[in-house]
Amino acid sequence: MSEPIDIARRGLLFVLSSPSGAGKTTLSKALLAAEPDLSMSLSATTRAPRPGEVDGVDYDFLDMERFEAMRAAGKFLEWARVFNNCYGTPKAPVLAALQKGADILFDIDWQGAQQLRGQLAADTVTVFILPPSAATLRARLSQRAQDSAEVVAERMSAAAAEISHWAEYDYVIVNSDIQDSLMRLRAILAAERAKRNRLTGLSAFVRGLQSEL
Numbered sequence: 001m002s003e004p005i006d007i008a009r010r011g012l013l014f015v016l017s018s019p020s021g022a023g024k025t026t027l028s029k030a031l032l033a034a035e036p037d038l039s040m041s042l043s044a045t046t047r048a049p050r051p052g053e054v055d056g057v058d059y060d061f062l063d064m065e066r067f068e069a070m071r072a073a074g075k076f077l078e079w080a081r082v083f084n085n086c087y088g089t090p091k092a093p094v095l096a097a098l099q100k101g102a103d104i105l106f107d108i109d110w111q112g113a114q115q116l117r118g119q120l121a122a123d124t125v126t127v128f129i130l131p132p133s134a135a136t137l138r139a140r141l142s143q144r145a146q147d148s149a150e151v152v153a154e155r156m157s158a159a160a161a162e163i164s165h166w167a168e169y170d171y172v173i174v175n176s177d178i179q180d181s182l183m184r185l186r187a188i189l190a191a192e193r194a195k196r197n198r199l200t201g202l203s204a205f206v207r208g209l210q211s212e213l
Ligand code: 5GP
Pocket: 017, 018, 019, 020, 043, 044, 047, 078, 079, 080, 082, 087, 088, 089, 107, 108, 109, 110, 111, 112, 113
């Protein structure tokens, strides 16, 4: 016997951070493909698009002036400077999604995770992705043809800084196998969705249940 049960729920902000090269982009894509009720937050950035990146899909690519105007107008939920570029999460779509009970995936750095946690603590779930070894990280970064050797070196040292924030996260996954990491991410998401304090329709549901007992 199975009846559809629809209990109203507040959405959650599912944040993934990692050093560049730990497999976070691959994992985010796999998670989005596996979870139809999860959608990606679209960040704004002043960084130039890489080959193949599409404006409005990968990022909203803004010049510094427009980014600064949005920042000054308080239109970012969080923003940070990463690798000499600015990145930020526009506030309005996130707040609207939360109200609707929609879950949003964020690929943001530790500074962004910290700010989200500060502003929307009860709604934010954070996961840090670690590479299985420094050698794997170096190999993955070197394979990225788009980035120069100088950028690779810069990102290796940035990785050490990013990793130093691992203990601020709710969950940590060592990404040695994509399928295994994906399974863990989905398990975390399922458990967090089932938390009592997110199920805003639960007391009404239980009252209805009790009235018929
Ligand atoms: P990339 O330039 O390689 O796309 O991203 C560089 C770093 O910026 C990554 O660690 C990514 O998680 C982070 N990032 C991307 N968008 C945002 C954002 O909106 N806010 C913050 N704080 N970090 C971001």
